[in-house]
Amino acid sequence: MGKIITLNGNGAIAEAIRQIKPDVVAAYPITPSTAIVQYVAQFVADGLLDCEFVCPESEHSAMSMCIGAAAGGGRVVTATASQGLALMWELLYIAAGLRLPILAGIASRALSAPINIHGDHSDSIGARDAGWIQIFSENSQEAYDNFIQAAKISEDFDVRTPAMVMIDGFITSHSTENVIVEDDKDVEEFVGEFKPLYPLLDVEKPVTLGSIDFTNYYFEHKRNQIEGIENSRRVILKVADEYERKFGRKYGFFELYKIDDAEIAVVLMGSAAGTGKEVVDELREKGEKAGLIKIRVYRPFPYRELQDVLKNIKAIAVLDRLMSPGAYGAPLFTEVRSAVYDLKKRPKIINYIYGLGGRDIAPDHFKQVFSDLEKLKLNRYKGDVVNYLNLRG
Amino acid sequence: MTEKGWKELTIGTINLEAGNSLQNYTGTFRSGEKPIFKEETCIHCLFCWVFCPDSAIIVKDNKVKGIDYNYCKGCGICVIECPTKPKSLEMVVEEIYL
Ligand code: SF4
Ligand code: SF4
Numbered sequence: 001m002g003k004i005i006t007l008n009g010n011g012a013i014a015e016a017i018r019q020i021k022p023d024v025v026a027a028y029p030i031t032p033s034t035a036i037v038q039y040v041a042q043f044v045a046d047g048l049l050d051c052e053f054v055c056p057e058s059e060h061s062a063m064s065m066c067i068g069a070a071a072g073g074g075r076v077v078t079a080t081a082s083q084g085l086a087l088m089w090e091l092l093y094i095a096a097g098l099r100l101p102i103l104a105g106i107a108s109r110a111l112s113a114p115i116n117i118h119g120d121h122s123d124s125i126g127a128r129d130a131g132w133i134q135i136f137s138e139n140s141q142e143a144y145d146n147f148i149q150a151a152k153i154s155e156d157f158d159v160r161t162p163a164m165v166m167i168d169g170f171i172t173s174h175s176t177e178n179v180i181v182e183d184d185k186d187v188e189e190f191v192g193e194f195k196p197l198y199p200l201l202d203v204e205k206p207v208t209l210g211s212i213d214f215t216n217y218y219f220e221h222k223r224n225q226i227e228g229i230e231n232s233r234r235v236i237l238k239v240a241d242e243y244e245r246k247f248g249r250k251y252g253f254f255e256l257y258k259i260d261d262a263e264i265a266v267v268l269m270g271s272a273a274g275t276g277k278e279v280v281d282e283l284r285e286k287g288e289k290a291g292l293i294k295i296r297v298y299r300p301f302p303y304r305e306l307q308d309v310l311k312n313i314k315a316i317a318v319l320d321r322l323m324s325p326g327a328y329g330a331p332l333f334t335e336v337r338s339a340v341y342d343l344k345k346r347p348k349i350i351n352y353i354y355g356l357g358g359r360d361i362a363p364d365h366f367k368q369v370f371s372d373l374e375k376l377k378l379n380r381y382k383g384d385v386v387n388y389l390n391l392r393g
Numbered sequence: 394m395t396e397k398g399w400k401e402l403t404i405g406t407i408n409l410e411a412g413n414s415l416q417n418y419t420g421t422f423r424s425g426e427k428p429i430f431k432e433e434t435c436i437h438c439l440f441c442w443v444f445c446p447d448s449a450i451i452v453k454d455n456k457v458k459g460i461d462y463n464y465c466k467g468c469g470i471c472v473i474e475c476p477t478k479p480k481s482l483e484m485v486v487e488e489i490y491l
Contacts, residue, residue, distance in 0.1 A: 098405040098406060197404065197405075207408060208410075208413075220399040221399070221406050224402045
């Protein structure tokens with residue numbers, strides 16, 4: 001039996017890291033993910049975690065070390081945020097291209113300029129094409145559960161793809177909540193022993209890793225790489241199922257909240273879902289058919305499964321906690337809109353950009369969105385396709 | 394050599410045949426000049442062998458025997474490092490067949 005502990009998001013990820021027992025942790029502290037690295041350092045110092053803990057001189061070096069350690073044949077973990085994740089950028093592609101199952105905890109935060117230390121998804125979604133599995137968490141409990149599942153997903157031999165688990169900077173990383181932390185041995189049993197594939201340290205069977213491809217092979221290797229993240233679709237559901245059977249908490253590609261008979265719905269990721277659900281409850285009491293879809297797995301994007309859900313909804317608002325300058329809407333919106341394009345009866349769909357640099361999103365803002373959706377449903381909406389929520393004009 | 398399709402490749406670009414760079418004649422990088430070996434003055438100090446960034450100096454029984462032009466890139470480092478006077482390696486203009 002697990003026990004309930006008060007933890008913030010960073011602490012929840014740190015607990016998961018301690019329990020999955022990495023061989024190497026290489027990380028450079030950066031706000032708001034610093035505490036993950038700090039807790040892990042403390043675990044190592046207190047003898048609670050037996051791993052090689054390395055403090056490199058930058059995030060670029062941290063991810064380089066992770067790649068080296070994973071290629072060597074170890075279970076490897078890091079944590080970062082914002083500019084730190086941005087500094088890892090070129091290495092993220094290498095980790096994915098070499099199919100190394102590295103795990104990263106990300107406390108999502110805005111990118112400069114202007115400098116801002118608060119939560120939005122610019123950093124994590126900025127890394128979406130690097131080839132990593134990307135899982136977003138609403139709260140500390142999900143962060144803990146997601147991180148443990150990410151290890152098992154990423155290390156599956158059909159997947160062997162790095163994975164990052166996101167929490168919202170400060171909003172989740174620094175909010176203390178009650179979290180069920182399972183027994184060490186149960187988590188150890190669930191995740192299983194790390195089995196390296198072609199480790200460089202196996203001198204009996206030497207291999208070459210990281211060699212050059214010219215025009216005649218690069219394209220084939222990149223196509224081959226995609227198989228890992230495509231296979232993860234099946235594995236994510238299988239691992240979620242095993243997790244539910246063992247620990248009782250249910251996960252999937254997304255969470256559906258009062259969606260069965262919903263006519264209007266909000267699609268979003270991360271901590272704002274909690275506020276959104278409150279407003280859905282309020283609207284439901286008034287008899288409005290409102291619902292909410294919280295995307296958990298952003299990469300691989302569950303477009304087929306989403307199509308199945310969205311086909312019955314009349315008007316959808318996609319909420320993005322980042323912008324994509326010059327694009328027709330922000331990333332989650334373009335992705336969801338692309339998914340519904342295939343439907344015979346397409347729902348109407350609009351975009352709200354919100355919460356940049358940690359800007360609050362309150363129940364009233366959700367009410368504004370749902371009231372726009374009511375109008376959109378009845379063809380009375382006069383606003384734009386792409387909107388900004390809680391922004392001064 | 395037939396080129397493989399994407400389904401036939403190993404995971405993560407891993408190359409399972411260690412040392413197969415021998416099949417890749419990097420000497421094709423050479424353009425314009427190549428070193429030639431002059432045995433008469435060579436003292437077999439093996440500086441050239443140590444400094445060659447490839448493995449293009451052929452050595453047998455601790456003695457330099459010549460240059461493997463299949464892998465020599467023509468960088469000229471061996472010539473610079475050779476301590477004898479006159480040098481026992483010399484860069485010469487190479488005929489290029491286009
Ligand atoms: S460096 Fe010059 S002298 Fe020394 S082994 Fe090479 S060719 Fe001979
Ligand atoms: S020219 Fe360069 S590559 Fe060629 S033998 Fe000399 S050192 Fe080696």
